[in-house]
């Protein structure tokens with residue numbers, strides 16, 4: 303039996319309980335079948351007629367089978383995510399106001415009905431999830447039986463030839479790929495926009511796709527799904543800070559102003575693909591922009607908590623007034639240096655580009671000139 | 687459906703800190719005993735805070751991949767998992783006897799079986815012994831040999847020393863090694879003076895730590911005098927004051943740790959079928975192939991992180 307006849311048999315068995323899915327409706331009462339799709343309607347069919355009618359709308363049958371039998375998991379984030387991958391209507395998102403994410407606005411592609419989706423799945427339907435590009439397609443393009451597989455690579459590799467990429471099929475490999483950036487540095491924040499490319503996962507099952515995505519971007523599917531349903535729980539700064547114990551106990555002392563600076567330093571799009579939804583506290587929003595990242599951030603992450611501890615300690619210091627001798631250009635150079643480090647630009651500054659204040663020779667020159675023998679800036683505290 | 691969550695510390699600085707967590711999770715995945723197996727971390731992602739919501743299972747077994755009962759197992763993990771009704775009293779533990787507590791995670795409405803840490807489970811004793819076997823390449827190691835279990839010490843957590851002593855005592859009761867002693871980094875008796883505590887010329891030193899890192903790959907080898915500088919590495923065994931020191935590195939990286947995780951979950955009511963046998967067989971075959979290839983590959987792995 304082919305998958306589609308197999309699917310047809312299962313569907314017929316379920317008809318008495320009623321089938322209603324993705325535009326397909328099948329009912330049976332006392333051996334009489336009713337069949338409906340957005341384009342057609344059949345009533346008063348006997349079993350043989352129903353079988354013939356179903357054969358003529360095979361796409362609906364195999365689609366039903368894929369979602370109800372293979373994917374299953376009604377109401378789960380996994381299922382919703384896989385539906386999103388192929389632009390199928392999301393049952394969970396019936397209430398369009400439910401989500402605040404970037405997929406909720408008018409720019410989101412229209413959901414596709416079964417026939418359009420079936421056409422598109424032959425070529426593959428592409429979606430982006432952070433720095434991931436996901437393609438949903440049929441296993442068998444020439445004679446689709448409804449079974450889908452998924453490919454996954456870095457968005458920057460979307461145009462690459464697959465033979466130039468390292469190909470994987472085990473979701474767990476994603477852990478290693480997500481561990482280091484392009485320069486081999488450890489990425490403690492998985493949603494930092496520094497995921498390196500050069501790899502591809504191909505032919506993943508739906509379950510494996512979700513697992514792989516979760517290894518790249520942990521918990522993003524679950525929180526996306528919650529946001530979609532309008533029940534994303536946000537823990538704002540103060541409640542998160544007050545919850546901390548041990549060495550992190552101090553972070554709730556961080557001045558509100560410093561929390562602004564921290565959000566601006568850590569949570570902007572250039573540093574993190576999450577969109578900061580947490581505020582100072584309920585009803586007291588931070589001015590710092592939360593960013594346009596695709597994934598909602600529902601509470602300060604462990605990296606921000608760890609950094610906050612440092613800042614809480616530093617901010618408890620008193621300000622002092624210092625006197626130091628600098629030319630105007632040297633003062634400007636200090637600004638250039640801070641900017642270059644803050645923007646992670648130091649590697650890009652060319653050796654001979656002495657016009658850039660953060661040029662290494664310029665920095666070394668400044669150090670030679672203005673630091674004393676102990677390596678300290680010659681500054682004098684003038685208050686007491 | 688039932689899920690296993692392995693709750694570990696992780697690190698913002700050292701990518702290897704989570705390796706044992708991943709390795710043991712993968713071993714358990716292979717057994718198929720759980721519908722879902724998930725790693726969760728304090729310092730990495732998924733964070734403890736969000737892990738439960740990533741699961742479809744209604745029954746979740748959370749096993750802390752920590753050595754001792756204390757701050758993390760009693761405060762941080764339950765708090766971050768939103769086990770609002772948690773109270774350490776539910777474990778009714780003397781510091782090494784935590785078993786499990788059944789609770790509800792407030793944000794997801796799932797049943798959470800919150801288990802004691804791996805480090806204080808009785809099965810951990812076997813892992814320490816197995817560690818001695820893999821390190822020496824001798825499945826019968828014991829006669830004429832001393833064993834030392836090494837822990838951090840009590841500066842951070844009063845139960846930390848209890849776990850070390852608990853397993854040392856249990857190994858001593860087995861009469862397998864000529865001598866057994868618990869030693870510490872930060873309190874008496876100190877690991878620095880390891881040779882002073884034993885008469886046997888061969889001493890196997892097993893640090894009861896979850897992951898290899900600063901302490902197990904830098905501090906302890908230098909303190910014991912295995913090497914002047916951890917970056918130069920050391921031999922297994924190394925000669926110190928006429929003794930042969932078989933230093934094994936963190937016990938948490940031993941394959942048999944997956945078995946302890948499984949036992950913790952099983953004690954809490956998880957249906958694990960014959961997963962334990964599978965894991966034990968796997969660990970034994972790894973230990974055996976280690977034995978064939980001679981002394982432990984840890985030799986010279988000094989520059990850990």
Ligand code: SF4
Pocket residue numbers: 493568569570574575576577578599600601602603604605606
């Ligand atoms: S707290 Fe900020 S840096 Fe951390 S995950 Fe959220 S948005 Fe990103």
